[in-house]
Amino acid sequence: MMLSIENLNAYYGQAHVLKDVSINVNKGEVVVMLGPNGHGKSTLLKSLCGMVDYRRGKIVYKDQDIIKFSSEKIVNLGITYIAENRELFPYMSVMENLKLGAYSRNARKYEKQNLEKVFSLFPRLAERKKQYASTMSGGEAKMLAIARGLMSNADFLAIDEPALGLQPNLRVEVTKIIKEINKQGKTILVVEQNIPQITDLADKLYVLEEGRITFSGSKDDALSNEDLKEIFLGM
Ligand SMILES: Nc1ncnc2c1ncn2[C@@H]1O[C@H](COP(=O)(O)OP(=O)(O)OP(=O)(O)O)[C@@H](O)[C@H]1O
Numbered sequence: 001m002m003l004s005i006e007n008l009n010a011y012y013g014q015a016h017v018l019k020d021v022s023i024n025v026n027k028g029e030v031v032v033m034l035g036p037n038g039h040g041k042s043t044l045l046k047s048l049c050g051m052v053d054y055r056r057g058k059i060v061y062k063d064q065d066i067i068k069f070s071s072e073k074i075v076n077l078g079i080t081y082i083a084e085n086r087e088l089f090p091y092m093s094v095m096e097n098l099k100l101g102a103y104s105r106n107a108r109k110y111e112k113q114n115l116e117k118v119f120s121l122f123p124r125l126a127e128r129k130k131q132y133a134s135t136m137s138g139g140e141a142k143m144l145a146i147a148r149g150l151m152s153n154a155d156f157l158a159i160d161e162p163a164l165g166l167q168p169n170l171r172v173e174v175t176k177i178i179k180e181i182n183k184q185g186k187t188i189l190v191v192e193q194n195i196p197q198i199t200d201l202a203d204k205l206y207v208l209e210e211g212r213i214t215f216s217g218s219k220d221d222a223l224s225n226e227d228l229k230e231i232f233l234g235m
């Protein structure tokens with residue numbers, strides 16, 4: 001097992017957002033976490049990446065409990081968070097944004113190699129190296145955020161709502177990219193609301209509601225579950 005989260009609890013002040021969340025991700029898998037707005041999906045990914053102050057439980061990554069690690073140390077271990085709201089540097093070029101993705105100790109020495117990989121995966125970015133991030137379309141910005149995440153040279157990507165706000169054709173494109181990245185060897189935990197294309201990528205699915213895991217299983221298990229079918233899978 002690559003990642004095992006056990007009884008994770010997370011808090012913002014008095015608010016108890018994650019309640020005894022346990023999930024497993026094996027090496028090479030795409031695991032999809034579905035859940036409604038505000039139920040703790042981003043908090044889960046941020047907790048994994050050391051970005052939530054008050055956490056309790058176990059986060060075991062490659063046989064090591066990382067719950068007390070700083071976000072910097074976690075990046076150096078090879079886990080990267082790709083934010084839902086893109087969080088690009090608007091007045092920097094595409095190229096500068098990508099290079100900033102390679103800031104970790106582990107990533108710097110692979111910068112050139114990873115730039116090549118990223119440009120072959122996203123030819124649109126290669127054409128726009130000098131363009132300001134702020135002038136990219138919504139879809140392009142999303143691609144840039146994923147590409148920047150790849151520059152970190154991580155083995156494990158925690159991707160927050162990659163299809164959020166995208167038109168159906170771009171959702172298909174993002175889905176293809178995630179599939180390709182996975183094929184190239186990355187293990188992926190992706191959070192989404194109800195995007196059937198993304199769900200279709202899943203080796204395993206979880207549903208998070210009100211901070212608790214209310215479903216875990218295969219895609220087939222999910223599809224034969226009437227409640228899930230209606231609420232989350234958009235079918
Ligand atoms: N930094 C913060 N400080 C205080 N409360 C927060 C903070 N971040 C999130 N919350 C609260 O924690 C709860 C879970 O938020 P979270 O962002 O994890 O939800 P989500 O499932 O990712 O939602 P969405 O689908 O809208 O992105 C929400 O009630 C939110 O208001």
Ligand SMILES: [Mg+2]
Pocket residue numbers: 041042043084160
């Ligand atoms: Mg979120």
